[in-house]
Amino acid sequence: MEISDGRELSAQKVRYLKFIAEKGGRVRTTDLAGEFGVDPSTITKTIAELAKTGLLSHEPYHGICLTAEGQRYARYLVKRHRILSLMLTHYGFSHEQACEEAKRFESYVSKDAVDRICAAMGHPGQGVCGEITHDDGCLAREPAG
Amino acid sequence: MEISDGRELSAQKVRYLKFIAEKGGRVRTTDLAGEFGVDPSTITKTIAELAKTGLLSHEPYHGICLTAEGQRYARYLVKRHRILSLMLTHYGFSHEQACEEAKRFESYVSKDAVDRICAAMGHPGQGVCGEITHDDGCLAREPAG
DNA sequence: TGAAAAAGTTGGGCACACCCCAAAAATGGG
DNA sequence: CCCATTTTTGGGGTGTGCCCAACTTTTTCA
Structure with missing residues (x-):
């Protein structure tokens, strides 16, 4: 991908992250899947990749929330x-x-x-x-x- | 891809096309490969895909040039x-x-x-x-x- | 003019992003 | 405590873009 924000996140991951930030609090797989019109399993997998970057934490079956670093990034x-x-x-x-x-x-x-x-x-x-x-x-x- | 110019060309194909337009005339595989730092075979294959859109014509071993339609698009x-x-x-x-x-x-x-x-x-x-x-x-x- | 060099193409393969489906697992309200 | 819902897992597919090795064509020049 050709991202230019200092991180190597794809445009799609950035969209997911922004949605999580704007929704706030704990976000569910279904929320993301609904918003972006994709299968929930796609969300689970992409979130797993985002979690590895340290921008969010994912407690399986219990939702997604941004880390402090993720919040700072999302503000940007x-x-x-x-x-x-x-x-x-x-x-x-x-x-x-x-x-x-x-x-x-x-x-x-x-x-x-x-x-x-x-x-x-x-x-x-x-x-x-x-x-x-x-x-x-x-x-x-x-x-x- | 998520391109927004009315055609479904990827960003990379658009770059290739713009280079061909700006160089003008007959462009060689090597020119493109050199400009973008990729293997010549990559150019051959991508050009073959672009040729299918009718924006350029590729005479194997003899170079690439834009069609009238390709020129109009490249101007844009x-x-x-x-x-x-x-x-x-x-x-x-x-x-x-x-x-x-x-x-x-x-x-x-x-x-x-x-x-x-x-x-x-x-x-x-x-x-x-x-x-x-x-x-x-x-x-x-x-x-x- | 003909062989070596340069240019270009083909075929095969790899990586990454993104997506879906079916099946299994976990959750939670009734 | 069971069943519907949610979520995850495992497997698979597509599209783009890239490289390498081997081959073909063109060009160069002695």
């Missing part, structure tokens, strides 16, 4: 989405259109670019689909424990 | 690249940085979005890495012959 993913969506609204996109379009390509935009765009827009506090937080300075450089 | 790809690069320069990217960043995600931006951004920028005639042409109105709706 959400921020990225909102920064890019906001950028698109500068080009005549409605909020909803911007949101949809950003989903298409956000996984392929480098963190460096997101930071730059964020800075150029004056670190906005409000995006098109929610608040924008600016606390991702230490992404992917956290001790394991 | 180049325009897309230049529009997105130009957009990025509005956020503090240098020309070269904008160009590199655009390459990362351009394949995932919908044609609709490119058109909208193009319009919002006033259909610019000059991009960061060359002229921008605006003749892609009839993409992907051309008779085969």
